[in-house]
Amino acid sequence: MSDKNVMVFIEYNNGKIADVSLELICEAKKLASKLGSAVTAVAIGDKIATSLPLLGYHGCSKVFLYEDKRLANFTSVPYAKIVVETIKKYNPYIVLFGATTNGRDVAPRVASELKCGLTADCTDLQIGEHDIKDKVYKDILLQIRPAFGGNIIATIVSPESIPSMATVREGVMKISPPNMELTIEIVKEEHQLSADDFMSEVLEIVRKERSVNLKGAAIVVSAGMGAADEDSFALVKELAKTVGGVVGASRPFVDSGRLERDHQVGQTGTTVRPNLYIACGISGQIQHRAGMAESKRIIAINSDPNAPIFGIAHYGIVGDIKEIIPRMIKAYKNKL
């Protein structure tokens, strides 16, 4: 075994380990097997020990656990200081965080204190090499992310500072099936925080279960500004219901207030890869395409034959949504 361990910052959502943390454990497992090392985790909270075997089932071999009732809710300074302490004590080679609101809140503080590189919102991670002048760095983390509004894909490295750190976009890495025979070593840790470190007081938390599960949907029917009138949007919803899909939307459509943010597909929303994606009245800006281009089949419906969405669609239908969708619904129902 090498000592180039991969550490994952564990997040909780309504008392449960967040999906993104399990995605990261599975991704960390892949990286660790290339490095010949192990996956570790840092878990912070109050009364969370019973949740930890699940990390083991997905391939994490050791978790550093910090429990304190003052840590029950996420707060920036205490969480960042604990992650820094853990990194200094155990020297991981790579540290991964979910690119969630809280992951992106804590990771930069950690990187700043350790003067380490940090890459935001990665969509792919690889192990590779990089040379600077005459020196070749082997087995380093290649951090791959869209940049510049999604117009470019950048590969970022930080070979001269260890650990390499990245936040990773939710829903991009896959969760592999758990293996209930795997066990995890739970290491209870004592934090070094003082009362002054608890600078924030969380007065209220409102977290709803997501109103829609876009990530897991096999069929997504999405509305854009070309389907913004009441009748067209009603048809989009009816089509989704008919074929057993969920309703997605472009960012402008969500910004217009017709749907909640949970429905947004794209770079700043959810990344989806369903079997079928039906884009209704979506022009297909790069930020939107970045979140759905990997769908198995894409049908684009738009009145503008030059809309960029047609560039990545498998099937294009140019015309009026109010004619096309009823025809699709009719054709689908006819065969049942």
Added chain:
Amino acid sequence: MGLNMIVTVKQVPDTHDVASDAMKPDGTVNRAALPTIFNPEDLNALEEALKIKDRVGGKITVITMGPPKAVDVLRDCLFRGADDVVLISDRKFAGADTLATSYALKCAVEKIGKYDIVLCGRQAIDGDTAQVGPQLAEKLGINQITCVTAVKELSDSFITAQRAVDGGHEIVKSKFPVLLTVTAEANEPRSPSAKKVMMYKNIDKKTTDESYDETYMTAGDNAALTFIKEWNVDSIKADPEQCGLSGSPTKVKKIQSVVLTASNTKQIQNNEQSIAALINELRAEHILG
């Protein structure tokens, strides 16, 4: 009571309106082909500071780091009601990643000295990292509230703000000093005031080395600025090693222009027969149930 606020802003290429000449054939960004704009969420940060000033009074100083041309966004800040503006510009800052950027901003904030709240836009549209705010807070040794969607309560020693979290929101209370990163949802930025545009449309920058208090505190309230301060590495007492490329642990290994797989799009005619054929084809492939 009056609060001292510092707002950080950035001039960015307009990535939302990218034309085909925006990428060079080698896959790098052709910055010259892109118009520059005021980073959208930095306008929200400025607006939130102006709203706080409207409520309880105070002073707003805006900092930007960038090339000389970045004075444009500082002028815009003056048009909208900022009290003072500072450009940090030096070749030694070039090539900075978020760590080196937050270090330079920290040195500038410390030169200003007195502050209760630092406000940053949540993220800039050229990098979308959302890292500089929290890194600046860490370097200043102060607390942070990120993704702020509303400021609730204000007193002379603490602030209560609502922040967006995945699937909802939370209300957080913090003592001063604190750094906020502000989202587009927080407010609707006000327009420039015609009077201030007249007052400041020709204001230019001037390199200055004096301590901040001498030039700022003596000006008094509502006194018009006569120039935009420009500071360099030396005047903010920054260690050149920690600035720019040499202070940046992250390196760009490779840049690829996004070429989305141009699948052979099959044109389906908008008539009942063609659409029914498409639905049947997808059924046959078990794409549709």
